[in-house]
Structure formats: structure tokens, C-alpha cells
Amino acid sequence: MSNITKAPTPAAGGRAGIKKELPEHFKAYKHIWVFVEQERGQVHPVSWELMGAGRKLADKLKVDLAAVVIGPEAETTRNAALESFCYGADLTYLVTENVLSEYRNESYTKALTDLVNTYKPEILLLGATTLGRDLAGSVATTLLTGLTADCTELDVDADGSLAATRPTFGGSLLCTIYTLNYRPQMATVRPRVMPMPDRVARDAARIIMHPLRLLEEDIVTKVLSFVPDRDSAKSNLAYADVVVAGGLGLGSPESFQLVRQLAAVLGAEYGCSRPLVQKGWVTSDRQIGQTGKTIRPKLYIAAGISGAIQHRVGVEGADLIVAINTDKNAPIFDFAHIGVVNDAMHLLPALTAAFRARLSPHSRDRIAS
Numbered sequence: 001m002s003n004i005t006k007a008p009t010p011a012a013g014g015r016a017g018i019k020k021e022l023p024e025h026f027k028a029y030k031h032i033w034v035f036v037e038q039e040r041g042q043v044h045p046v047s048w049e050l051m052g053a054g055r056k057l058a059d060k061l062k063v064d065l066a067a068v069v070i071g072p073e074a075e076t077t078r079n080a081a082l083e084s085f086c087y088g089a090d091l092t093y094l095v096t097e098n099v100l101s102e103y104r105n106e107s108y109t110k111a112l113t114d115l116v117n118t119y120k121p122e123i124l125l126l127g128a129t130t131l132g133r134d135l136a137g138s139v140a141t142t143l144l145t146g147l148t149a150d151c152t153e154l155d156v157d158a159d160g161s162l163a164a165t166r167p168t169f170g171g172s173l174l175c176t177i178y179t180l181n182y183r184p185q186m187a188t189v190r191p192r193v194m195p196m197p198d199r200v201a202r203d204a205a206r207i208i209m210h211p212l213r214l215l216e217e218d219i220v221t222k223v224l225s226f227v228p229d230r231d232s233a234k235s236n237l238a239y240a241d242v243v244v245a246g247g248l249g250l251g252s253p254e255s256f257q258l259v260r261q262l263a264a265v266l267g268a269e270y271g272c273s274r275p276l277v278q279k280g281w282v283t284s285d286r287q288i289g290q291t292g293k294t295i296r297p298k299l300y301i302a303a304g305i306s307g308a309i310q311h312r313v314g315v316e317g318a319d320l321i322v323a324i325n326t327d328k329n330a331p332i333f334d335f336a337h338i339g340v341v342n343d344a345m346h347l348l349p350a351l352t353a354a355f356r357a358r359l360s361p362h363s364r365d366r367i368a369s
Contacts, residue, residue, distance in 0.1 A: 022181060029183040032058040033093075033121040035112065036069045036084055037132055039103060040226075041076035043083065045196065045239065046127030050189060051087040052197030053154050054125055060156050064090040066121065070111045072101035081207055086199050091206035093119065099216050102223040103131055109138040111212050116143060118210065121184045123162050125154070128188035136188050146179035147186040152193055152313060162187065167290055167313055192238045192294045192317065235269065235285040237293040242268035242300075243318075245288055246276065249304020249325060249344060253281040258348040259303060265355045271295070273305045289314035301351075303344035307332025324348070 032054045037044040051067065058065035067084030071077035073096045081092045095111045112135065116124065124139075126132040128150050140147035148164035152174070155163045161178050162185040168175040179185040237243060244266065246259040256276070263270035271288040272281070288295055290310040296317040303324045305311060308331060315321065316335055323336035324344045333339040340347065 022183075026181075026183040029120040029122045031064045031066055031121050031123075032061070033066045033068055033116075033124045033184070034084075034089075035124070035126040035132070035135070036067050036080055037127050037129060038069070038071055038076070038080050039131065041074070043080050044127055044129060044131075044191070046129060046132070046189070046191040048087045048199075049191065049194040049196050050125045050127060051084065051089065053189065053194045054123075055088040055197065057123065057154060057156055057162075058090075061122075061160055063122070066090065067092040068095075068112065068115060069093070070095045070100055070108055072096065072098055074101075082204050085202045085204050087197055088200075089205075091208060092204075093208050093210055095210050095212050097212045097214065099214055099219060100212070102226070103135075104219060104221045104223065105134055105138050106219050106221060107212075107214060108135055109142060110214055111210075112139050113142045114212065115210055116184060119208075122160075124184040124186045126186070126188050128190040132188055136186060140186050143184070145182040145184060145186060146177075147188070148177045148179070149188050151187045151189045154187060154189070154194075161185070167309075190294045192296045195296065195317070235293075237269050237271050237286065237288065237295055240269035240295065241298045242266050243271055243288070243295055243297045244268050244301045244303070245271040245273065245305060246303045246344070247273040247305030248275045249306070251304075251345070253279075255345060256281055258345070258352070262301070262348055262352045262355070265352050265359065268299075273308075273311050302332060302336070303348055305332055306330045307335070 034047065034050045034054045036047040054065050065088055067089040069077060069081040069084065069092055077096050081094045084092050093115050095115065099107050100111065126136045136147055148166060151164045151166045153165035157163050161180060163176050163178060164187040165174050165176045244259050244263040246256050250256055259270050271286045274287055274289055274291060276282045277284050277287045287293065288311065290313045292314060294314045298319045300315055300318040300320065301322045307323065312335055321336040322338045323332040324340045324342060324347055325332060326341065326343050328341045
């Protein structure tokens with residue numbers, strides 16, 4: 001049985017239960033916008049995930065879904081604008097200037113706030129990435145509106161207000177937040193929280209070019225050079241099809257090698273619960289859960305992980321969860337699809353040997369399907 005509870009609906013007579021009349025100057029705000037995040041020519045997949053979520057909201061409200069593409073005057077920027085239509089956009093707002101070649105808070109905040117003030121969206125969604133969090137906070141502050149961060153669910157209520165749900169109180173409670181009397185209503189969503197919609201080839205519909213009246217000398221921050229993260233390619237947990245993870249039940253850092261070995265045989269990524277990062281057994285880029293990575297693999301194998309609520313919110317989108325734990329009352333068995341009450345120290349080597357015997361190098365590539 002789930003430990004997640006939603007905050008109760010406020011009593012009808014309570015202050016929180018009363019919706020004020022939206023100020024007149026905000027009634028012109030309509031449509032759903034999704035900020036399409038791109039860096040160095042690459043669109044972050046969370047943008048397309050948000051397009052899928054935005055499409056559902058737009059259909060409920062019977063309004064348009066718009067993509068917002070901001071970047072340098074380059075083919076990659078134009079391609080991102082065209083690609084947005086393949087993920088459901090009805091129109092795209094495009095801002096292209098050379099001062100936008102690298103992400104800087106000042107230039108991107110001005111571009112996005114100018115767009116909002118000119119075209120007036122009702123809802124604005126961004127990915128809860130490093131870039132998205134930085135930009136969303138700055139834009140919300142500039143526009144004097146509300147921002148709900150790290151949402152796990154988006155919906156609209158009967159009167160059309162955005163209902164943005166996020167974990168609170170250490171993940172033990174899901175709280176739905178409304179921005180009733182300000183516009184736009186803003187929210188950020190972590191990668192892999194929302195399912196990736198199918199890409200459907202479509203021709204470009206409406207593209208609205210918007211000028212950015214900003215000179216390089218007006219921007220305080222300067223980009224002197226770009227140094228790629230040497231560790232950026234080491235972990236691809238969020239978008240892995242198969243993930244094997246271990247927890248404190250493994251007993252020692254040496255035992256965590258059993259997780260790595262099974263992952264290697266399956267051609268999978270490996271991860272861990274938060275206590276292992278805190279103990280220094282595994283690096284933080286491998287942490288799964290509310291304060292780590294959110295994953296949506298086709299197969300997730302959790303060994304020696306109790307399944308506290310902070311871990312659950314990071315993995316419950318998986319298609320198949322296999323849990324191995326010696327404690328038959330471990331919380332992870334409440335949401336795992338397959339539960340094995342056994343010692344992971346014995347079962348992991350057996351699984352590794354069995355998969356190694358049955359899988360050829362080519363079949364490992366197809367294990368997730």
C-alpha cells in the first residue's frame with residue numbers, strides 16, 4: 001500500500017479554499033508554452049517530454065500549445081524550432097541572436113520575459129535541469145509570478161487553473177500548488193518524470209520570429225571558454241533502458257561490485273540509493289531518487305534497497321521493477337512488480353552467471369525490448 005498521501009483539499013470556508021477573481025489585465029493570458037532547452041546545438045530530451053504533458057493540458061483547456069526556442073542564428077536553432085512541431089506544437093516562438101550562442105542568465109531571461117510580456121501565455125513549463133532551474137527562477141522573479149519547482153504531476157482543475165503537484169516534507173507528502181491570481185503560471189519538471197511522446201513527422205505550422213533588442217555590451221557575464229565535463233558521459237541513468245541499483249543491504253562497498261557486474265552483462269547502467277552516496281561508496285551522479293536522478297527504464301533491478309519514499313518517486317515510472325531484499329516487509333515490495341525475498345549477495349552472482357550464459361553480445365543490445 002502506498003505511503004504517499006496528498007494534502008487534503010482546503011475547506012470551502014477556509015482562506016485557501018477561496019479563489020479570488022483574476023485581475024482584469026491577466027485575463028488576456030492564454031495558451032500553454034514549453035521552453036525548448038538546447039545547449040551547443042543539442043535539445044535536452046526533457047523539452048519533448050514537456051511537450052507531451054503540455055499537449056494534454058492544451059487539449060483540456062482548448063488552447064494552443066506553443067514551443068519557445070531561443071538560441072544563436074544557426075541551423076541547429078532552426079531545426080529545434082521545426083522539430084517542436086513533430087512533438088505536438090501548434091506554433092513556435094523563435095528568438096535567434098548571436099548574443100544567445102551560449103546560455104547566460106541575463107540574455108535568456110530578457111528573451112523569455114520579452115516573449116511573455118508580448119504574447120501572454122497562461123502556463124509556462126520548463127525542464128528542471130541546471131539550466132532550466134536557473135532560468136525559471138529568474139524569469140518568475142522578473143515577472144513577479146509564482147513558480148512550482150520539481151513537479152511530478154501536472155493537471156488543470158475545473159476552472160482552468162494549473163494544478164502542479166510536487167513532493168514535500170521530505171517526500172512523505174504530495175502537495176498540489178496553484179498560482180491563482182498571477183500569470184503566467186510557471187512550473188519546472190525533472191527529466192524522465194513525464195513519458196516521452198511519440199515523434200510524428202509534421203510540417204512546420206506557425207513560426208513567430210521575435211527580435212531581441214540586446215547588445216553584447218549590455219550583458220555583464222562573458223563566456224571566456226567552454227570546458228566540457230569530463231564525467232558527463234559516465235552516467236546516462238535518466239535515459240537508460242535497463243538499470244541495476246544497490247542499497248545498504250549489500251553491506252559493503254566491495255559488494256557493490258556485484259551490481260556493476262550484473263549491469264555490465266545486461267548492457268545496463270548502474271545506480272544506487274542515497275545512503276551509498278553519503279557513505280562515499282558511489283559517486284553522486286549514480287544516485288537515484290528524489291534528490292538524485294529520476295529514471296523511467298524498461299527494467300529496473302533494485303538489490304538491497306528498502307524503498308523509502310524518496311527512492312520511490314525516482315523510479316516508479318519504470319515499466320518493470322524487480323526488487324531483491326531479505327526483509328519481506330520492505331516498502332519497495334509495495335510498488336515493485338516482482339519481489340524476491342532473498343539475499344542479494346547470493347542472488348546477484350547467480351543472475352549474472354545466468355544472463356552471461358544466455359545472452360550473446362548482440363542480444364544484450366536488445367534486452368530492453
